[in-house]
Amino acid sequence: MQCPHCGFEIGDVDEIFGAQDVRLKCLTDAAGVLKRKERVAARKMLGEFQRKFPQLFCAVYFGTFKELPSLRQFGFWLLNRGAFEDVEVSRPNEAGVLLSVDVSGKSAGITFGYALQPFLDDEGTFKALSAAHPFFLQGQWLRATGIVVGRISRSLASQARRAKRVPEAFESVPQPAGEGADKILERIRANHRSSQSRSQV
């Protein structure tokens, strides 16, 4: 399935990171930046997130990537291919929030499942990352994680309350019946090709 705008598909990142599912836990410290106590505290924090939001889960990945083309691509791939062992099956990956941190590349990103698409946006997630920016700079990973998770939790709690009151505000206009994603994609591509040919003329 390709993006109608750019033609991106999961296969592109599978070529980089692998097409097999990856088994991991909610807290993965592949970079080894957390101390034992910090890992315990981080797990407790993520557990609290799950307790607060019975449908969602939050995962944190600390890694060191030598030549990572894009942290967004990695987050996208991990949330699609990751099999989180310590997450109940009732919480699918589409309801997950992933904080991925490239310790050597000094960048952090948030990726969230499409079930959260109505409730989270880039602006909200960037604010959460910005709040933790000083601690990322100082290498206080646990504290930075705490701030990101706290901000995301507050934002989600607020959206959950609002969604309960006015669920219509979060509903997007449904596509015409019978028109599937493939058809939409074909239509967009066709338009795209026709505009190109027009410009060449």
Add this chain to the structure above:
Amino acid sequence: MRRIAAWGAILALTVQTGPGEDLPPLPVWSPSDFEKVEKGEIIPGHDFFGIFGTNSGGKPPDLLEEKLPEPLPGESESVEFSTEISRAHLILYFKGIPTDVDGEPVHLIDPQDLLAQQEFRDRQSFLKYHAGESNIDLFVYLFDARQELPEDITIESVYRDLYSQRGPVAVVFYYLGMPERAQLVLSGAIRAVASEDEQSRALRASVQEAFEKSDPAYQLDNFLVELSIRLYWIEREMAGLHQPKAADGTAGAVAKTNVKGGDKTWGLVQAAAMWIGILLGAGGICWLVHYLVARRLRYVFPEVETGPLLGAPHAAGVGAVVSFSSAQIPPSQQRDQVPDYLQRM
């Protein structure tokens, strides 16, 4: 005569001899005197200690040759003082609170003149001083050691009749020479602050202090000083912990207390501490309630109808990325706004 001269020489030497001086040789018995000493004709020291003459056989003379006069009939029986207080004195004791020429109340009531005038003035002066320094006036009724009051007159009834409208007072019945019989009653306002135990402790300590002296007047001195100290501490409790208030119906209203500067500060500190404690307690309770509520809170998202997201199983949303490579540049300028995957690899 020679013996006197010899003893005189010894005495003179004892007095005049100083350190470093050469001592003259000691006197020696002449052979004739020594012989008399051995025979017992001369007794050494007889001239100095000769009140028991050798002729009397060494027995002390009968110095009290005059015999004591014969006791008069009836005098040999022991004198028993009356334990009753005369009616005239009772009236003087309890007709009201006596005042002096200036109209000031007399704090030491002694119509029987059990104390000498100077003793009375000293103790009265002390009680007056105490009244000036303390808010609790101290009134002391003096009785003789074994005197008994009529049954209808008790310290409580005296307090009720004479002092209940007066404010914080301490009334004492003191039996001169028998401090252990002393009785103490405090006004209602004081009783509200000082427990029964504390009151009895104060009285016991005062009695114990009185027993430090043997003279009855000095015993009274010690008793009053100790009681005054104890009343001072009770007064501090009154001023610091509670504002004076009517403790019971019989005690009546209590005169307002002029709390001194130090006590006011202490009171303010205590009030501030109390309010801080209350605020902290309330804050703690609020926090606990919030914590418990927050722990129970669950956020469940309702089902909302959204359009298809290209049929992707997961992770349709792609969130933000921030770089933290530079501490000089704000996060907003380190935001990679263009998704990288738009640039095809």
